[in-house]
Amino acid sequence: MRNLVIMPAMAQNRERMNLGEYAEEATIIVDEPVRPVNHFIEANTQEVTLHHLKHDCITPVFSKDNELTINHAAFVETIQDAAQSFFNGEKVEQADIRVSHIIKGRIPEAIHKPANQLLESDKTIYYERAAFSIDIPTIYETVGGNKLNLSIVGVRAYNQMNLYSKKMPELFRLAIGFKNQVCCNMCIFTDGYKDDLRVSNTTELYRAALELFNNYNPAKHLYLMQQLGNTSMSEHQFAQIIGKMRLYQCLPTGYQKALPRMLLTDTQINSVAKAYINDENFGSLGSELNMWKFYNLLTGANKSSYIDSFLDRSLNATEMALGINAALHGDERYKWFID
DSSP, X not given: OEEEEOOXXXXXXXXXXXXXXXXXXXXXXXXXXXXXXXXXXXXXXXXXXXXXXXXXXXXXXETXXXXXXXXXXXXXXXXHHHHHHHTTTSOOOOOEEEEEEEEEEEOGGGTTSOGGGOOGXXXXXXXXXXXXXXXXXXXXXXXXXXXXXXXXXXEXXXXXXXXXXXXXXXXXXXXXXEEETTTOOEEOXXXXXXXXXXESSHHHXXXXXXXXXXXXXXXXXXXXXXXXXXXXXOHHHHHHHHHHHHHHTTSOHHHHHTSXXXXXXXXXXXXXXXXXXXXXXXXXXXXXXXXXXXXXXXXXXXXXXXXXXXXXXXXXXHHHHHHHHHHTTTOSTTHHHHO
């Protein structure tokens, strides 16, 4: 964008002079291009602060007995405390929080007000879904020329719980893995992910987080990612895989169940194809594509997932990359995708 700025002396004479004759003396300022900010998840999310979640949002309850849920703020704070305890001596950054699907309400005094007359103090809100990422930048490694920081990701979605019942163990998803600092793509590995973490209070949640951190093997995870850079595929093989991934969505249920699972949507597969051509970091049009770049094309496309499916698809991107990498070396399990 180019901004035309009139100098002060010119502005004083604006009403009595024809500015056209001074056009050549105008100062032209050319704005620097603004780079888009990368987030670990995008889709329809928005960034919020922990203070906002604690002080501006109500806490949903189980309607049968009016028992409180563990709200998003308590979830973030509990995992933040667990991370600082387990990684004592390392730098643990504050959580980057993103939310979606706002649920609006009113205080009792504002029940009969027309919507256009509501004050901010009349409204109540909370978010159906929340995700956060806590980076530990002092634990890092370089893979394929990209710096990876250790990162903890949590996901909470009230829509996956029955809030119309009595209080029961609540569902959370928690992962620890590495975040690619070039693009903020999340790299999630099997032993670093709990997809069905059910707890009744923050004490249980804290304990489960420590257990996950303890069981995670970062050296093994890094080794597997480094191995991806040692294998490449041709453009023809990449096109074959993209075609099979599109075909997978249309297969009969029985046929599909016989194959390894593939969770990316058609839209995300299209994003992988576009990124192969246009992505400045991982695109490889006209040359061989190594499996590390292919993996990042998958994780990059996954950033468009909704919060409640984000971590499942992150893990599946890892499964797909490792499986296809093995298939290129003769393994049978993912062979269908490359034949």
